[in-house]
Amino acid sequence: MRNETDKRERRSAAPAPRPFPHSGSPDWRSDAELAGVVLAGGRSRRFGRDKTGLLFPGRAEDVRGERTLLLHAAGVLERLLGDPARVYISCRPPEDDGQGARIRREAGEHGYGIVEDIFPGDGTLRAVYSALERTRRSCLVIPCDLPCMDEATLGELLAFRERNLRTGGKSLCSCFFDTVYGATQPLVAVYEAEALALFREAVEAGRYKLAAVIPAELTACLRYGGEKASFFRNVNYPEDWELLRRELERLPPRQG
Numbered sequence: 001m002r003n004e005t006d007k008r009e010r011r012s013a014a015p016a017p018r019p020f021p022h023s024g025s026p027d028w029r030s031d032a033e034l035a036g037v038v039l040a041g042g043r044s045r046r047f048g049r050d051k052t053g054l055l056f057p058g059r060a061e062d063v064r065g066e067r068t069l070l071l072h073a074a075g076v077l078e079r080l081l082g083d084p085a086r087v088y089i090s091c092r093p094p095e096d097d098g099q100g101a102r103i104r105r106e107a108g109e110h111g112y113g114i115v116e117d118i119f120p121g122d123g124t125l126r127a128v129y130s131a132l133e134r135t136r137r138s139c140l141v142i143p144c145d146l147p148c149m150d151e152a153t154l155g156e157l158l159a160f161r162e163r164n165l166r167t168g169g170k171s172l173c174s175c176f177f178d179t180v181y182g183a184t185q186p187l188v189a190v191y192e193a194e195a196l197a198l199f200r201e202a203v204e205a206g207r208y209k210l211a212a213v214i215p216a217e218l219t220a221c222l223r224y225g226g227e228k229a230s231f232f233r234n235v236n237y238p239e240d241w242e243l244l245r246r247e248l249e250r251l252p253p254r255q256g
Contacts, residue, residue, distance in 0.1 A: 034081065034138050034139075034140060034158075035081075035086050035139050036074075036077030036078070036088070036140050037077075037088045037089075037090050037115065037135075037139045038070065038073045038087070038142060038143075039124060039127050039128075039141055039142065039187065040052050040073075040091050040144040041091045041092045041127050051069055051145050051235055052068060052069055052103060052144050053068050053070070054068065054241060055067070055069075056069050056248075068106065069144055069145060069147065069235070070089065070103065071110065073142055073146065074089060074110065076149060077140070077142065078112075080140075080151040080154055080155060081140075084112055087111075087113065088114065088115045088131060089103055089106075089113070089115065090115045090117070090128075090130065091115075091117070092116070093116050093117065115127075115134045116134075117130050118130045118133060118134075124143075125199070125208045125209065125213065126208070127141075128141055128199065129196075129199040132193065132196040132199060133196060133199075136196075138190060138192045139190065139191050140154065141187065141188070141189060141191065142188050143187045143188075145235040145236075146232065146234050147244055147245075147248065148244070148248075149231055150231070154188075156222065157174060157176065157189075157190065158190070160220070161220065169220060172195040172214050172219070173189055173190065173191055173192070173195060173219045174189060174219075174221075174222070175188065175190075175219065175220075176188055176189070176221070176222050176223075176224055177222065177223045178229070180226050180229065185232060188232070195213070195214060198213050199213055
């Protein structure tokens, strides 16, 4: 199994991201039952400070100047879903630390909702569980630290999910599958509202691994290879951020 250093080297060597091809995907603004959730409650221990406030160079025509990494991720979901009221920021309770005040201010200024973690602790399972519990809707979740993620990429996942639903699929999770590393991407996924019962069972049993909540037979995976790996480059360490920021600043503006 490759270690963390190997993965970071592979990500650093990846080319700058280019959009997934459009394939006539429907307009997801009509799917009113779907909510978009930015996972922003992590403690950024490897990075050394709060990542959600990092300034990101806006490249879309309707996003000029710099925005925080948090607002960039929320903006991707807003443009995809067409309504800021369908976008939520998942974060820790305000009494947990000082991160919450800024996140709530930014969310309020842009019309985004807030989903607080229902119970304390670390791990992304609690965030997804809280989002499903609070919204009672199917949730498209993305982490706040994927600067290269865009609407076209997420649209491909939603089109994949829609095809499965139309053909009688019973999946409770639709996610990407990295064929290079042979692993799912549970943090870029749609969790159906009906998955809430499985999350409750996992929490009650003390099982907090997100990837293990939905069984394989109820998970639909959209496969991608190395040519699309750049969209999933995340920011774990300061050097990851510096490299990505330099690359993104060199790219031409992207059409909004």
